[in-house]
Amino acid sequence: MKNIAKEILNKNISAAAKLMRYIEEEDIKxxxxxxxxxxxxxxxxxxxxxxxxxxxxxxxxxxLIDYFRQDKKTVxxxxxxxxxxxTGGSILGDRIRMQKHSNDNGVFIKSLPTRGWKGGIxxxxxxxxxxxxxxxxxxxxxxxxxxxxxxxxxxxxxxTTVVVLVGGLGxxxxxxxxxxxxxxxxxxxxxxxxxxxxDLESDLNxxxxxxxxxxxxxxxxxxxxxxxxxxxxxxxxxGNLIDNIFLHEDYLKTTGxxxxxxxxxxxxxxxxxxxxxxxxxxxxxxxxxxxxKKLLNDLNNNESDxxxxxxxxxxxxxxx
Numbered sequence: 003m004k005n006i007a008k009e010i011l012n013k014n015i016s017a018a019a020k021l022m023r024y025i026e027e028e029d030i031k032x033x034x035x036x037x038x039x040x041x042x043x044x045x046x047x048x049x050x051x052x053x054x055x056x057x058x059x060x061x062x063x064x065x066l067i068d069y070f071r072q073d074k075k076t077v078x079x080x081x082x083x084x085x086x087x088x089t090g091g092s093i094l095g096d097r098i099r100m101q102k103h104s105n106d107n108g109v110f111i112k113s114l115p116t117r118g119w120k121g122g123i124x125x126x127x128x129x130x131x132x133x134x135x136x137x138x139x140x141x142x143x144x145x146x147x148x149x150x151x152x153x154x155x156x157x158x159x160x161x162t163t164v165v166v167l168v169g170g171l172g173x174x175x176x177x178x179x180x181x182x183x184x185x186x187x188x189x190x191x192x193x194x195x196x197x198x199x200x201d202l203e204s205d206l207n208x209x210x211x212x213x214x215x216x217x218x219x220x221x222x223x224x225x226x227x228x229x230x231x232x233x234x235x236x237x238x239x240x241g242n243l244i245d246n247i248f249l250h251e252d253y254l255k256t257t258g259x260x261x262x263x264x265x266x267x268x269x270x271x272x273x274x275x276x277x278x279x280x281x282x283x284x285x286x287x288x289x290x291x292x293x294x295k296k297l298l299n300d301l302n303n304n305e306s307d308x309x310x311x312x313x314x315x316x317x318x319x320x321x322x
Contacts, residue, residue: 053166078134170197
């Protein structure tokens with residue numbers, strides 16, 4: 003076994019940080035280490051925190067860490083921040099908000115830029131989860147970038163999805179789009195001390211009781227997402243949220259869905275690995291390919307379209 007992978011299994015923080023740097027830089031050295039770590043996954047409970055910008059997700063996570071640590075659980079946090087489309091930089095402000103945990107060996111916080119990746123997550127999020135899982139973290143929290151109402155990809159990366167909202171933003175029905183309703187296992191209405199939450203709470207409960215066109219409720223009828231009211235800044239309502247988080251974990255384990263998560267994650271990882279490999283291989287081949295240059299020239303001269311060109315490129319590639 004490679005030294006880095008072995009050290010990570012022995013809970014070495016420096017080794018984990020080193021491998022995460024390789025992963026983030028898409029360094030090929032990360033692949034061999036991830037191969038060795040892969041079968042050591044499947045034990046962590048992974049929680050996704052997503053929702054509207056300014057809803058207090060980071061403050062909520064900060065308080066959740068306190069509660070989990072009081073329960074002697076080790077915690078990994080993957081905090082994803084939006085990347086500037088102009089400079090490619092990212093503020094990575096979550097480390098500042100959670101700085102008080104920096105000296106706690108039971109807490110590992112990794113900030114990631116989205117780098118344009120969809121759904122408020124980073125392309126390498128799944129691999130970062132793999133490292134923290136193999137490291138032996140009891141709980142892994144993934145915080146999305148908070149870019150709006152389209153962050154539904156998080157559902158495929160976690161066991162439990164917590165959607166954080168705030169009231170007082172006008173038409174509360176418009177705040178909660180269908181995609182967000184479908185991914186949420188738990189709703190949190192935060193900042194209840196500052197903003198009236200009653201309308202949003204009422205609308206959420208009404209929406210959750212509606213039947214969809216298929217005759218089934220918006221969520222699986224075996225689990226109805228609770229609506230938790232919190233004041234993260236004042237540490238209020240957090241106990242109830244924690245209780246509901248662990249109730250959902252129990253539900254997943256009782257129904258066998260907890261183990262299904264790792265199987266589904268493995269399939270998604272496989273698809274991403276194949277996609278990356280074929281894309282890189284394809285464009286490596288295309289760099290010196292005369293047919294590709296001609297097709298590109300046709301496209302640039304408006305003599306063809308991207309769909310036809312793509313089909314022809316793939317046809318030529320598959321022949322090889």
